[in-house]
Amino acid sequence: MSAANTDRPARRGRPPQTLEQAEQVRARIVRATAEVFTRNGSRGSSVAQIIDEAGLSRPTFYRYFANATEPLNAVLDVSNAELVGGIGAAVEASGEGVDLGIRLIDAYLDWARGHGAMLRPLFAELHDPGSPVSGYRNEALAGIRSIVRSKFAELGRPVPAPLDLDAALHVCEYVVYRISAAAEPGSEPDPNTVAAARLTMIRVVLATLGNTDDVHYAMALPGIFPGAPADTSGG
Secondary structure (H helix, E strand, O other), X not given: OOHHHHOOOOOOOOOOOOHHHHHHHHHHHHHHHHHHHHHHOOOOOOHHHHHHHHOOOHHHHHHHOOOOHHHHHHHXXXXXXXXXXXXXXXXXXXXXXXXHHHHHHHHHHHHHHHHHHHHHHHHHOOXXXXXXXXXHHHHXXXXXXXXXXXXXXXXXXXXXXHHHHHHHHHHHHHHHHHHHHHOOOOOOOOHHHHHHHHHHHHHXXXXXXXXXXXXXXXXXXXXXXXXXXXXXXXX
């Protein structure tokens, strides 16, 4: 090998990335996609908007994703994992009847609270077969159904009929949609509205998934049903 060859300058171009750097860029693209989706929905999102939001070049984007749908799928993967995982943890930690239903509802509301303005396009596209959101919704519902049925079987309670379980879950979904739609763009829902919505969800879940003992117990709890004893603890 000649001296000329050994003294050849290093090849120009982008230096190789570490795995950590690559993951940081990928996460940056996914965060930008979430912002674009929040503003425009899936049909109004494009690679051009995502790279503008992320402050990256088009070649950099295509190093990680083939199109605008792929990073949106990553956003929805996280959303589904948070919803199903949160409900799974809440149900696993719950006790009997009323406690189970309330923990499920609170986990659903916690998930919604963590999404902020993204709830608007999510709920707008739940029933749009052309949107990836619709497929993810079906996966989430299947996961939640499995969690609830398993918990009921573990407790020795009759497993809810499919229609009863779906009715309870769909009402929860609808109520969360209503409170998110009523909020001013960019702001959190009114706490009083959320509190009233929570009671609606509890009453519906009790009626569809509970038994007579559950309802009698809930009727003695302050504020669950109209006419229930008031909270006189002085808090």
